[in-house]
Amino acid sequence: MGAPAWPDADADHEDLLAIQHRVAERAVFEDAGAPTPTAVERAVHGGRNSPVVVGVDQAFDGDDAVSAAVAMADGRVIERATAERETTIPYIPGLLSFREGPAVEAAIEALTVEPDLLLIDGSGRIHYRQAGLATHIGVAVETPAVGVAKALLCGRPRESLAGRRPAGVQIPIEADDEVTAPEGTIVGHAVQTRQFDSPRAINPVFVSPGHRVGHRRAARIGLAACDGYKLPEPIRLADHAAGRATE
């Protein structure tokens, strides 16, 4: 078992923080088992003997969290699975994993295929205690994971994010005094996965290591997994699947 079981609804706030510190201790923020960006490119765009890349996203159905996991390999969707769990803890920035984690883990375990990489919507190392949803899940299921968030939770961009950047640009996100990592540690990147020529600029996504991957490879994986849209294809498909499971 890579991480503690999910806490009860009546767990103390301090217990939750303690769990996250443990998750961060067990997390590996360096390349150790995660597929290369090239391999991920084959899984999403096509190729032989690619790894199994699974995208995960959530939707809500009343008080329940609905999670969808979409597995891709050799350029095709090979399996989809969903799981629904009652939410007990409310949404609190920094404690998201305790609200959505149970459903996410259940959806991943409902797959019959074994994931080589998890692409999870939400932060990984870009988190106050370096234990965002992607890190918590990666450690819990002992699988390489990358976090892809649509907004920045914490940390300091090395450069201003104002204005427009062309697709492919990666701006380091450094730890500040709110993050439990030495000041200046690169905990992730703002990745411009998509950009238009139109007057309306597209925002970047925030990619960070979840487990068994370094920040550099995580960012390149984020770009390699995109297919014409702002979000990595497996996550985009999981988004649709989760929404459909709600209807």
Added chain:
DNA sequence: GCGACAG
């Protein structure tokens, strides 16, 4: 007290 704040 003020501002920040994944989904």
Added chain:
DNA sequence: ATCTTGTCGC
């Protein structure tokens, strides 16, 4: 995350 139609543009 979610409540929600049309509309501007490639």
